[in-house]
Amino acid sequence: MGGVPKQRHTKSRRNKRRSQIFLHSPGITICSHCKKPSLPHTICKNCGYYQDKEYIDVTKALKKMKKRRIDKGLEPQENKDKL
Ligand SMILES: [Zn+2]
Known part of the structure; x- marks a missing residue:
């Protein structure tokens, strides 16, 4: 045994x-979309395509990221009307 x-x-x-x-x-x-290196079987980080x-x-x-940064006061308010 064992x-x-x-x-x-x-x-x-x-x-x-x-x-x-x-x-x-x-x-x-x-x-295949932006020709940049990306991980296989993964949505491309650069362009969001798979x-x-x-x-x-x-x-x-x-845009969302930038708006959040402006709200936090990290970025100067430029063309906020566009966002
Ligand atoms: Zn891409």
């Missing part, structure tokens, strides 16, 4: 097993 090893594995066998223990870097793909479809309106998000 998982007790009967025989010791060789250094070679141990090292071969451990040779597969390392971190893999996520591949990088080129966005598989030629817009999922995030980046300009809208930027």
